[in-house]
Amino acid sequence: MRIITIGREFGSGGRELGKRLADELGIPCYDKEVIAEVAKLRGVDPEHIDEITEAEIHSVYPFTVSRTLLTPIYFHDAAVDNLTAREEVVKKLASQGDCVIVGRFADIILRDKKPLNLFVYAEKESKLKRCLSRASEGETEKSVKKKMKKIDRARARNYKLFSGKKWGDKKNYHLCINTTGMEIKSLVSALAAYAKAWFEKE
Amino acid sequence: MRIITIGREFGSGGRELGKRLADELGIPCYDKEVIAEVAKLRGVDPEHIDEITEAEIHSVYPFTVSRTLLTPIYFHDAAVDNLTAREEVVKKLASQGDCVIVGRFADIILRDKKPLNLFVYAEKESKLKRCLSRASEGETEKSVKKKMKKIDRARARNYKLFSGKKWGDKKNYHLCINTTGMEIKSLVSALAAYAKAWFEKE
Numbered sequence: 001m002r003i004i005t006i007g008r009e010f011g012s013g014g015r016e017l018g019k020r021l022a023d024e025l026g027i028p029c030y031d032k033e034v035i036a037e038v039a040k041l042r043g044v045d046p047e048h049i050d051e052i053t054e055a056e057i058h059s060v061y062p063f064t065v066s067r068t069l070l071t072p073i074y075f076h077d078a079a080v081d082n083l084t085a086r087e088e089v090v091k092k093l094a095s096q097g098d099c100v101i102v103g104r105f106a107d108i109i110l111r112d113k114k115p116l117n118l119f120v121y122a123e124k125e126s127k128l129k130r131c132l133s134r135a136s137e138g139e140t141e142k143s144v145k146k147k148m149k150k151i152d153r154a155r156a157r158n159y160k161l162f163s164g165k166k167w168g169d170k171k172n173y174h175l176c177i178n179t180t181g182m183e184i185k186s187l188v189s190a191l192a193a194y195a196k197a198w199f200e201k202e
Numbered sequence: 203m204r205i206i207t208i209g210r211e212f213g214s215g216g217r218e219l220g221k222r223l224a225d226e227l228g229i230p231c232y233d234k235e236v237i238a239e240v241a242k243l244r245g246v247d248p249e250h251i252d253e254i255t256e257a258e259i260h261s262v263y264p265f266t267v268s269r270t271l272l273t274p275i276y277f278h279d280a281a282v283d284n285l286t287a288r289e290e291v292v293k294k295l296a297s298q299g300d301c302v303i304v305g306r307f308a309d310i311i312l313r314d315k316k317p318l319n320l321f322v323y324a325e326k327e328s329k330l331k332r333c334l335s336r337a338s339e340g341e342t343e344k345s346v347k348k349k350m351k352k353i354d355r356a357r358a359r360n361y362k363l364f365s366g367k368k369w370g371d372k373k374n375y376h377l378c379i380n381t382t383g384m385e386i387k388s389l390v391s392a393l394a395a396y397a398k399a400w401f402e403k404e
Contacts, residue, residue: 121372174380175379182403183403190395196392197392
């Protein structure tokens with residue numbers, strides 16, 4: 001089984017890289033699909049599923065006691081249920097065959113399957129440029145910067161809580177790719193060759 | 203001009219990767235050659251050149267005052283001269299054309315030439331295995347472990363002193379490659395493809 005997980009800084013092009021790499025390898029890529037499945041399982045709006053899970057995941061873990069006490073019990077339960085559902089969905093998707101999974105702690109959830117774990121990052125200016133090029137109407141440079149910071153901070157915090165490991169620390173990944181100034185599509189054939197070599201290693 | 207620099211943890215296979223990548227790209231790889239040239243310039247024994255430069259580089263910089271005071275003035279001067287010679291040699295080699303340079307702060311020395319900077323690392327056990335497989339007679343697991351630790355500690359410290367940056371921090375490199383469990387030669391064609399894409403980016 002070839003499973004590739006992609007951790008990524010917001011705006012680094014990790015999602016695009018995942019899609020393109022999956023296409024190149026002829027396997028599916030799961031990204032928003034995970035959210036949609038979790039939402040279906042939980043019977044809630046996909047718009048809010050990640051918001052609840054990612055923002056409040058820290059309330060799930062016993063070592064964040066102070067936060068738990070401050071967090072409404074409803075939110076706590078919702079986060080636990082979302083996380084459980086997310087694990088279930090990620091495992092189910094991965095059991096169907098070779099795939100690329102973007103985010104969602106897939107590297108941790110699927111560790112027994114020995115996935116190839118990639119991390120995609122870039123310099124701040126490069127990420128900002130990428131984000132601004134596809135910003136929604138009404139978003140300003142200031143609001144985009146704020147969003148970038150908020151999302152990556154939540155990812156780092158939640159990864160730590162979920163795994164005890166440091167998000168983005170190169171030792172947790174097999175390959176870390178800096179996309180600063182690069183077109184994602186220019187990287188794909190080299191990365192596909194790398195992935196093939198990696199899966200043939202045993 | 204295509205210049206590739208390789209930072210590497212001791213025992214990660216970075217040197218082998220540099221040689222093989224250079225062969226694949228049909229360009230020279232400079233590694234020990236830098237030491238030999240520096241030794242020639244300075245008229246000293248190549249065996250000791252890195253020892254003096256790397257162990258005592260921190261005595262060269264004003265912000266390590268306490269150390270400077272404790273360090274014999276001869277050693278201080280030798281380290282300064284070695285560093286100057288090293289910069290000169292690295293710049294000269296790089297001016298001759300496309301190349302791969304392993305270590306020697308080439309990423310910092312040649313920053314104006316916009317090199318592609320790779321960092322090669324691996325899990326401790328993997329590095330130990332690699333080191334033990336080519337240990338000299340008389341070296342034990344214990345002595346090899348000690349050497350690994352000492353060399354990487356010196357590299358980290360000196361890189362910081364030389365550049366103000368953190369050695370091995372992924373943001374200082376374009377690609378970080380974890381060689382744990384990999385045969386170096388299996389990585390080379392993918393990395394050559396990546397390098398080609400990277401140099402075509404502008």
